[in-house]
Amino acid sequence: MIMATTSSSSSPQEHPLSYSIVWSPLPLITCILPFIGHMGITTSQGIACDFQGPYSVGDRGRMAFGHPTRALQIDIRSLGEDAAEKWDNAIHIANEEYRTRMHNICCDNCHSHVAYALNGMELQGQPFRIQNWDMVKLCFLVFFRGRFLSWNGVLVQFVPLAILISIWVFFLL
Numbered sequence: 001m002i003m004a005t006t007s008s009s010s011s012p013q014e015h016p017l018s019y020s021i022v023w024s025p026l027p028l029i030t031c032i033l034p035f036i037g038h039m040g041i042t043t044s045q046g047i048a049c050d051f052q053g054p055y056s057v058g059d060r061g062r063m064a065f066g067h068p069t070r071a072l073q074i075d076i077r078s079l080g081e082d083a084a085e086k087w088d089n090a091i092h093i094a095n096e097e098y099r100t101r102m103h104n105i106c107c108d109n110c111h112s113h114v115a116y117a118l119n120g121m122e123l124q125g126q127p128f129r130i131q132n133w134d135m136v137k138l139c140f141l142v143f144f145r146g147r148f149l150s151w152n153g154v155l156v157q158f159v160p161l162a163i164l165i166s167i168w169v170f171f172l173l
Helices: 083-098 110-119 135-145 151-172
Strands: 020-025 037-042 048-053 056-058 070-073
Touching: 020 135, 037 110, 037 135, 048 083, 048 110, 070 135, 083 110, 110 135
Parallel strands: none
Antiparallel strands: 020 037, 020 070, 037 048, 048 056
């Protein structure tokens, strides 16, 4: 579980995953397509929030598919004064909105929830040169720019596909 610290500071250093997009593998799907997984967004306190299914948003730090294996921290300095409050408010609004939505694996999913929150933040300077966040941009941004949180995350994301390819190649030769 991603837990908040007891510090009342709003510094990004108060929790290692504060102000981050977090990602965890989806069973079976990530084995075949390692760029597809489950996504959430963390508050200023490092608490993960994710769209977990129809009318359900987790906002207590426990993601639907387990601990995150990747994270991408967002620079919030462009939010100006009260940056932590603006960040957390946008996440709260996204959480409330997604508690009224039906989950659709292809069109309105956990990636859409994160995009909704980020679009509501009015980040200046477009982090990563993204002006309008959406699920496809987030998918590839985290895949190419997100950091692994442990070596186990690397193994979980890529070893199953390597094994499947090895078996396929072995039986073709």
